Amino acid sequence: MLARRCQQWTAALVSLGLVALPMPAVAEQNLSCDSHGFKYRYCRADTDNRVELIRKHSLFDCREGRSWGYDRYGVWVDHGCSAEFRVGRDGHHDRNKAIGIGVAVLGLAALAAAANSRKQQAQQEAEGDVPAWAVGQFSGYDEQERVEVRLHILPGGGVTGSAGDHEFSGQWRNGQLDAGKQRFRVERSGSGFLATDVRDDRHRVSFRLASSGY
Template sequence: MRQTLRGELIMKNLHKLALISAISVGFFSQANPAAAESRITCESRQGRYNFCNVDTRGGVRFVRQISNAQCREGSTWGYDRNGIWVDRGCSAEFAVRDRGGNNNNYNPNTGGDNTGAIIGGVLAVGAIAAAIASGSGNNSSDGTITCGSERGNFTRCPVNLSRRDRVILRRQLSNSGCWEGSTWGYDRDGIWVDEGCRGQFEIRR
């Protein structure tokens, strides 16, 4: 009896995952499949902190390290909505996705911007995935933790972290933006979120 119930549960989850895949393909096919990227080099000279101003709202991708000093996200480099920062000798090349101006979000069928459709699709997929993976509330499993700002207030999700541990944002689950150092962060007592940020975080030990 237990094996039968377990089998039914597995099949239900497989159907849900198939639904997520279908939704993902659907909304991404409506978006421009070739969003342009621009490259930027940001250097920490003489081991000092440096901030490189650039619009990062379209996303940032680490391309290559060009310094002898190691570049580690969240430790010697990172970014917020206003730009990319480097520290402790890290110098690297980054790719920044263009959010507009090069027809990246332009839909020729409507003559307008389909950014809203893209964001809506991301949120829909994220919500379904979160419901399957973690249910409701803040929880953790397998090195990941879901932490949300309750009613837009500062919220801390307790987790034991050492000085060597790193935390990265794997997936944003909220309409409100999750920006490291602004609306989320971490210390030895756990992960904190604020201003409506809700996301799935990975702990790298």
């Protein structure tokens, strides 16, 4: 059920990203605009607010803001300026922008999947299931009891083990480990975990992974 929800959330994020992708910009094109008799002239073109002077035809100076300029709907020239302009957006620029947005969407999808995985693990622990990293055989040394402790933890939460020559059985439930007559809070540490006695914080046992799986 949770895996299905994760797939649905990921699909929704990707769909949202596709909707957010920019519409194709105006194709780049060249436009000639000439100021005859030193008069003002307006040459219509869909510039998408992007214009670049690429070649001057007149002997007179073409200076942006003084003898030429543009707006969204065209290019104007004045004071004898005659030139060729590139208008519209570079398709390569827009492709890069689209790719960047697509990568961001995939990143969001990955974050959603990771968050769902953490939620699933928390739910498993709450229901008594053991997270994958805690399944297997572990060993540690109980300095307070001065014994070597070995544990075998099963996916369903069942625990068997030994403390020195004494064998015991127990249960993993809600992130806690019942081992014989003792109960420990469990915190992941490296490839193993740290078990802290719920009645005595000074009583701790560090377990290392001896063999994964069951």
